[in-house]
Amino acid sequence: MNVRTLGYITMLCAPTLLIDAYRHGMARTLNGENDLTGNLLTMAFAVGWWCAMLALRQLSATGRGLLGRIVVTAPLITIAFAVLQEILDIAHVNMQSPLYVVSDLAWPLSMLLTFVVSVAVLVARVLPLPHRLAPLFCGISLPVGMVYMIMARLEDMPIAEFGWHTAIGWFLLGLALVASPQREERQVTLAAA
Template sequence: MNVRTLGFVTMICAPAMLANAFRHDFQRVLNGQDDVIGNLTYLVFAIGWFCSMLALRQLHATGHGKLGSFVVTLPLVTIALAALQGPFDILHVDMNSPLYAVTDLTWPLSMLLTFVVSVAALFARVLPMPHRLAPLACGISLPVGFAYMAFARLEDLPQAEFAWHTAIGWFLLGLALVTLGARRSAVQARPA
């Protein structure tokens, strides 16, 4: 898929976790306790997230070297593993199994790696400046959530804020990718 298409998929999938949060009145739902629709919303979000990282990889957003390529490729692995958690919950896979534990751990790990990608994209200066900030809107969602937890002395991530942040952040990233993909297509279409 080209960058523009990947951006559209990211935009479409961005509000999936927010939709599920609305379904549960922004109350936390523990692993294995959501219904099929809820588990599928997490899978849909992960698909959009994966597409956004794939587009950033195609754009060499984190740089053209081996380290930049590695930084943007690693989340593709962890997001793919995290995406399996929804189907595992639908199939009632034992939550104590090592594979389930891996899928559960890769959600926050993928969020942290998204933050690393966003910082790398900011410093690599491959993308034009306004577009360079779009990955950061996604990358800060977990750190901002943890900071809010600490400030408000909460025991868990604030569900409403986190759901809105991810929906808006990934939508903006998808929009940036669509714009960059359109520019890239226009440049490639110009006669030499």
């Protein structure tokens, strides 16, 4: 799949966590409590997220070296495990099973890795500046949510803020991917210079 197609998928899937949050009146749903529609919406978000990371990998946005490739590949693995959690929830798999525990941990780990990717994209300077800022907006979603939670003395992640942040962030990331110069275009430009 080309980068633009992956960007469109990311944009299409970006608001699904927010939609699910609205379905539940902005109340948090615990693991195993969501219905089929909620699991599918959460899975759709993760699929769009995975597509965004794949597109960044195809663009070599984190750099062309080994470290850059490893940094952008790691979330592809953890996001796949996050999607697996939704499948396990649909199948009503025991939440104490090792596979479920690993897939549950994959969500925050994927968010953390997205932050690492966003910093790598910013530092690598492969993409134009506006295109480098979109991954950063996504990457800070978990840290911003955590800071807000601590400052507001909340016991849990603020669902409305997190939902809006992810919807806007991943939409902007998808838009940046759609508008980004494709690898072939960049190579032709570099060769001409």
